[in-house]
Amino acid sequence: MNDKFNYIDSIEKKLINYRRDFHKYAESGWSEFRSTSKIIQILEDLGYDLYYGLDIIEPSVVMGRGNDNYVKEQIDRAIKQGASKEIIDKMKGYTGVVAVLDTKIEGPTIAFRFDIDANDVIESTEEDHRPYVEGYCSVNKGMMHACGHDGHAAIGLGLAHTIIRYKKELKGKIKLIFQPAEEGVRGAKAIVHKGVVNDVDYFLTGHLGFNLESGSFAPMTKDFLSTTKIDVEYKGKGSHAGAAPNEGNNALLAASAAVLNIHAIPPHKDGVTRVNVGVLNAGVGRNVIAPNALMKIETRGENSDLNEYVYRKTINILENIANMYDLNIIIKKMGESITVNCDENFSKVIEKEVLQIKEIKNIIPNKILGGSEDASFMMDKVQKKGGKSSYMVFGTKIAAGHHNEKFDFDESVLGTAVKVYTKLLFKFNRKWN
Amino acid sequence: MNDKFNYIDSIEKKLINYRRDFHKYAESGWSEFRSTSKIIQILEDLGYDLYYGLDIIEPSVVMGRGNDNYVKEQIDRAIKQGASKEIIDKMKGYTGVVAVLDTKIEGPTIAFRFDIDANDVIESTEEDHRPYVEGYCSVNKGMMHACGHDGHAAIGLGLAHTIIRYKKELKGKIKLIFQPAEEGVRGAKAIVHKGVVNDVDYFLTGHLGFNLESGSFAPMTKDFLSTTKIDVEYKGKGSHAGAAPNEGNNALLAASAAVLNIHAIPPHKDGVTRVNVGVLNAGVGRNVIAPNALMKIETRGENSDLNEYVYRKTINILENIANMYDLNIIIKKMGESITVNCDENFSKVIEKEVLQIKEIKNIIPNKILGGSEDASFMMDKVQKKGGKSSYMVFGTKIAAGHHNEKFDFDESVLGTAVKVYTKLLFKFNRKWN
C-alpha cells in the first residue's frame, strides 16, 4: 500500500485547495450548484461515468428544498461564482452527483459516500478565525461549512484521483456518491429511492471531527436517532383586534396552544424521545388577530417506533388544534432519517486494516453518534440487500464545535481519510471473509 | 368670510398637489424626513417661526422609533427623494415641525394639529386604484398613506397659506403642529412633554373619512379607546433539542404559555377591554431550544382604568412567565394613547360656525371613534390647563377602508377642511362665550 499512501501524501496540497474552495463558496442543502459543478468537472476529467440531476434524485421524496424562485436565485449565484452553465442545465435543478468506475472485471460493488452541503450559519470574521484570516471565509452570507462537509467533498475527490491512478489493480464496480442536503437529513432518501445503492456490496461513509482528536479513528458508530422534521403552516383569518376580535381565526393563539400540548407529550416507557418546536413565526401586526403561523418542528426517538410515537402525537395535536381554531393546516416533511446499526464484524475488519496506517494512532471501538444522519437510509438499504455498511469517524482537532461560526479543522485529516478509504477499497475489492 | 373661502377655493390645486406629493413619498412614523423637510421649506417661505427636532420632541418619552441604523437609512432615502440635507441635519433624527405665528397683539393662543405619517402597508398597483393609475402611488415599498394623513398635512399647509394671507386680521398666537408617528399612537406624547401645548387656549384637530360621507361633519368625537402598545422580548438560552434539551431556557415555549394566559385575562364588569398578541417571532432553528422570542402586544380599554387593568395583568403574566422559564425580559412601550372627552359646549359653538360653510350639509352630533388617537394627549393637556379642545371628523367618500391597500379619498375634502379650520380660527381668535 505504500505506493498509494505516498501518492496520497503527494496530493495533499490539492486536497486542501479543494476544501478551501468549497469552504469559500459554501452552499446550503439543495443549493450546492457550484460545488456540484466543480466536482463534476474534476470527475469528468478523471474519466468517471457521471450521473446527476434526475438520474440520481427521486423528486417525489425530496424534502426541504426551496421553491422555484429560490432555486433559480441559487443557480444564478452559482454561475456568477464559476459554475458551468452547461452542467447546471443538465442538473435540472437538483444537486449532487454519482461517479461510477466500472472495471468490467467481475468483483464486488463498493460505494463511498460524501456529503457536500454547508450550514445556515453566518461565518465569523474575527481575527482568530483562520478561514477569515487566510482568505477562504465564505462569501455567501448565511451559508458556511461549519460541519466539515467541505472536507468530505475534498476527501471524495482525493479518493477519486487515487482510484484512477491505481485503476488497473481494481476489479468490480466503484461508486462515489457526492450527496446533497445532509444537514436537516433531507437528501439521502431521494438517492436511495432512485436505486443508487441497490447493487452495493460494501458501503462506507463517515464524518470528520466529532470530538475525536487527530489520530483517533472510530471504525463504527452507534445510536443514530430516528428523526422527522416538519414545517407546519396554520392559515386563519385576520380581523381588527380592537373592533372585531370575534371575526378572526387566531393562528398565533392556536400555535401557542399547539406548542404547549406538543411539549407535554408524555415520555415513553421504552426509551428516549424528543420533540421540539424550534421556530414559531406568527402574525402580521400588533392590532390584527394573527391570520398565519409557521412552526418548524422535529421529533426524535431512540428507534423508529419511538420516533413514530412522538411524531403521531405531534401531528394529532397540530390537526386537532387547527380544527379547534378553524384553521387550514399544511404539514410539509422537511427531513427524515432512520436508525441503523453498523455491522460489528465488518467494523472489526475495518479496525484491523486501518491500524496499518501510521497516522491512525488510536481506535475508538464504538463511537456514540447521539444525533441523526441520513446516511442511515443508504446503510439500511445496503444491509437489507445483504451488503455490509459502516459509518466511521475520522478524528481531527477542531477550532470550535460543529455548527459554530468559528468551526475549522486540522486539514491533515484529509489525507488520512483518503488513506483509510483507499486501504479499505483494496481490502474489500476482493473477498475478505 | 367669503374672501377667505374664495381664496381657499383658489388654492385647491395646490392642496391636491401637496397631498399627492406626500402620498407618493409616503413615510412611516418617525421616518417622515422628506415630508417634514418639505413642510419646513414651505412654512419657512411663508415666514413662520419654526421649531423642530429636539425643540419639540422629548426623546425620553419617544415610543416605537427605529434604531440608529434604521433612522440613518430613512434619512438617506429622504435625501435621495428630495429632502434638504441642511434641514435634516438640524432635525437631529426626529421628525415633525411646529410653526408659530406670533402677532404680538394680545389675544388667545390657538393650536391646530395635523398628523403626517403613513402606514406600513404595501400599496395596491391594480388598475382600479387611482393613485397607481394617476402616478402618485407610493414609491416606498411597505409604506403607504392608507389613512389620509397625506390629506391632513396638505390641509395644514392650506391653513398656513390662508393665515399668512389674512395675518393682519389676527391677534394672539397661532401654532400649527405637524405631528409625526400618529399610527401606533407614538408621537403626540413626546410633543406634549416638551410643553408645546402648555399655553394653548383652543386646540383643534380631526380626521378625514371614518365612514362619513362627503358633506358630513362631526364637531366632536367620543369613545377614544385608551391603549398601550408594547414590544416584549424574551431572552433565554439555546441548547441542542436532541442532545441536551434540559440545558436550554425555552423562550418560545414561554411565549406560547404567555400568549394563552394573556388571552385568558378575564373581562371586566365595568366595560370593554381588549388584548392582543398580534405578532410572535421565536427561535433560531428547528433543532435548537429557542433562546429568543419577540411579541408585539396591545391592550385597550373603554377608559384608562380599564386599559390599565388589562395592561397590568398582561405585564404581570409576562414577567412571571419570564421568571418561570428563567428568561430575561425587555418590555418596550411602543405607543400609547389615553381617553379624552371633547368639550360639549365648545362643540356646539363649532357646529354653529361650521354650518355657515356651504360645503357642510350634514352634522353628526357626536361621532363614535371606537379606536385610539394620540391627539388625546394634547387635548387632555389643553383641557387640564383650562383650555378647550375638540376632535372633529370631515366626511369624504373613500375608495376602500382605512389601512386598506386601496384606500383613497375624495380630495374636495381638503378645501372644505381648510375652510372649517379658517372659520374656527377667526371665531376663536376673539372671545366667544
Next chain:
Amino acid sequence: MNDKFNYIDSIEKKLINYRRDFHKYAESGWSEFRSTSKIIQILEDLGYDLYYGLDIIEPSVVMGRGNDNYVKEQIDRAIKQGASKEIIDKMKGYTGVVAVLDTKIEGPTIAFRFDIDANDVIESTEEDHRPYVEGYCSVNKGMMHACGHDGHAAIGLGLAHTIIRYKKELKGKIKLIFQPAEEGVRGAKAIVHKGVVNDVDYFLTGHLGFNLESGSFAPMTKDFLSTTKIDVEYKGKGSHAGAAPNEGNNALLAASAAVLNIHAIPPHKDGVTRVNVGVLNAGVGRNVIAPNALMKIETRGENSDLNEYVYRKTINILENIANMYDLNIIIKKMGESITVNCDENFSKVIEKEVLQIKEIKNIIPNKILGGSEDASFMMDKVQKKGGKSSYMVFGTKIAAGHHNEKFDFDESVLGTAVKVYTKLLFKFNRKWN
C-alpha cells in the same frame, strides 16, 4: 280593593309561617318533594284543580336532575320530614305543581309563577342570623333558602287564599305555577314544553330583594343574560405515571388545556359574553395518569346570539381537545335560560296600578337584572302566543347578599307582594287597554 288588602293584612302571620316552614325544610332544585307536597295539601284544601308530576313536566328537556338513587334519597327524607307519601307517589319523581281555577265564565287566562327551590349553601349558625336564632334555620345541611324562594312560595299561597276568598268576583281562568329548580335555570323549560303557559294572556312573576329597599318596586326588568350550563365529562385511560406514562390518555391534562383555551375565547364586538369553567375534578391518584375529568361550565351572552357564539366555541374546544387526547366526551346540558324583554306598555299599566298600594313608595322604572332567570322561557312563550308578560321586583331589606349563608329578608314584603299580585289580577281579569 280595600277589602282585599284588609284580608291580606289579616293573613300576614300565616304567610310568615309558610315562609319559615319552607325555610326550615329547604330543598334544592328537583328535590322539593316536601315543599311540593305541602303546597299541594294547602291548595287541595282550597279547592283548586291540581296538576303535578308528569302532567306539568316534560322529562325529555329536564336539566340538572340527580340520578334515581339521589332522587330516592330526597324522597325518603321528604317523607321523614312530613311529606305525604300518597302525594309523592303521584309526583313520579318530579317536583312542582300547577293550580288552576277555572271560573267557567268567559275571560282571560292569567298565570302567576313562583319558584320554590333552595340553594346549595350551608346556612349560617351564628348568633346574628335570625333564622338560626328564631329556630327556623335549615335542617337539611347544604340546602338553604338563600335567595328568597321560600318567600315566593309563601306569596303564591297567600295569593291562592285571596283568590278563593274573592272567587265570585273573578272570571276567566287563573293559573298558579309553583316551579321547581329555578337555581341553575333548570326547571322552567320543562314546564313550557308541557304546554302549561300556551293559553296564557297575562303572565306575572318576579323576585323579592335584588338590592331594592322595602317599599320600592320595579314593574319590569331588563338585561336577562342568556345562559347555558353544561357538565362535561372526559373519559381517558389510566396508566402508571412512572412505569408507562405513554399508555395513558390523560384526561386531567386535556381538561387543563381545554380550560385555558376556553378562557381565551375572544370577546365579541356586539356585546358582553362570559364563560367560566367553575369546577374541575380530575384524577384518581398521584401516580396514575388521570383517566377522568369532570368540568362544570357556563356560558352567557347579552343576548341569545352572543351566548350561542361563546357556547359554540366552548363545545368546539371541548370536542377537539377530547379528540386530541383520545378521550370519550359526554356533554350534559344542566341548565338554560334565554333573553326576554318585558312589555313596556304593559309595565306602565302595572306601575299605575301598583302606585295605588300604600306600601309601595318608590317605583324603579326599569330594573337591570344583569343575571339569568328561566322565567324567561315562560315569558317568551306567552309573548310569542300574543300575551303580555312582566318580571317584577319587590324591594325588601336583606340581611346579606343573595346566595350568602346569612341571607334573610324583611318579611313584610310577603303581604305587599300578595297585594301587588291581587291588584294586578283584578286589573287584568277584565280588559285593560
Next chain:
Amino acid sequence: MNDKFNYIDSIEKKLINYRRDFHKYAESGWSEFRSTSKIIQILEDLGYDLYYGLDIIEPSVVMGRGNDNYVKEQIDRAIKQGASKEIIDKMKGYTGVVAVLDTKIEGPTIAFRFDIDANDVIESTEEDHRPYVEGYCSVNKGMMHACGHDGHAAIGLGLAHTIIRYKKELKGKIKLIFQPAEEGVRGAKAIVHKGVVNDVDYFLTGHLGFNLESGSFAPMTKDFLSTTKIDVEYKGKGSHAGAAPNEGNNALLAASAAVLNIHAIPPHKDGVTRVNVGVLNAGVGRNVIAPNALMKIETRGENSDLNEYVYRKTINILENIANMYDLNIIIKKMGESITVNCDENFSKVIEKEVLQIKEIKNIIPNKILGGSEDASFMMDKVQKKGGKSSYMVFGTKIAAGHHNEKFDFDESVLGTAVKVYTKLLFKFNRKWN
C-alpha cells in the same frame, strides 16, 4: 438448619392466619393502629423489648399523615376492631413498632424490616376473588392489602417466633422493624431520623410478588427511582363569573396553566425523569370564579439529581403561576424516597445461602425494581455507616397485579420467606467474609 425449617413448616397455619387477619382489617398508611396493636401484643408475649410511638418516629419529617380528626377516627375504628386501647394510648398517634432482642453476647446488629400498611383501594367482592369467597375480604371500605404487606407483616411475626425459639444459638442484637406508611413512600424517613438503623451491621428487607413466580428469588434489586410526592394548594378569590369576573383570582385557571407547563418540563439528557399531576380538584360552583385548587403531584428521576431537576422545575412553575394569578400557595411534602444500590458482594453471599433452601428453585440475579421504595432511606443509612444492606424479592403466584382490587397471592411464600430470613440471620450472625 433443618430443625429451623421444620419448625417454620409447623407454624405455617399461624402465618396464614396472621396474614388473613391483617388482610381483613386492612389499614392505610399512618392508620395501622389495629395492625400495630396486634403485632405489639404478639411480640410482647414473645418477650421482645418494644419501641413504638414517638420512640421510633421523628414527627418533624413525617409525611402524608392525616390531620388530628382523621387520626382520631382511625383510632376509634381500630379499637372497635379489637385494638388494645392501652397500647394505642402509648402510641401517641403514630403507628409502627420496633422489636429488639439483645443477646448481650458480643456480635453484630442485624435488622429486618417489614412494611405493614394497606392501599387506598376498594377490594373486589366478586366471586372469583378468594379473600371475598373465604371471608377475609377487607371490612374497611377503601382500604385493601393490594400489595402484600399483610404477608410482610405475617413473615415478620413468623421470623419473630423462630428467633425466640432458637434464641440461645444467637449472639449480638436483632431488630425487627414493622414500618408504617410505605405506600406513598411516607414512613421510612421518620424512622431513620430517629436513629433506629444507626447501629445496624446487616439490613435485610424485601417484597413478595413483583411478577416473580413461586420458587423464584432475587437476592438484590436495582433501579430504585428517586421520587418526591407533594400536595399543592392554591388559594385565590371567588367572584361571580357573570357579574364580576375581574374580581376573582382564578385558582382553577391557574392550576390548568401549571399542569400544562409542568407536563412540558423538558426531558434531561442524563436519564429518565417523570412528572405527573395525578389529581386536580378545583372550584366551588359553576358560576363562581374558582377560589381554590388542590393538585397531587409526583416527580421521579433515575437518580436523585434527576429527581431534583424535575422537582425544582415543578416547584418553580407552581410558585410563579401562583404569583401570576395572585394566589396563595401551600406546598406539602407527602412522600419521598431516594435511590440506593444493593451491595453486590453481599448479594452473592445471600444467593449462595438461599440456594440451600429447597423451596428456592430459581435465582433472578438482579431484579429491576423500576419503582420507588422508601426502604431506600434505611438501606442508604446502613451503608453510609459501613453496614451491608439488600432488598430481596420473594416470588409467588399472584391473582392480579399489585394495587389491583383482585390482588391476592400464593400463601406458601410466607413460610419460604421466613426460611430465607432465618437462614440469613444465622449466616450473618457470625462473620461471613
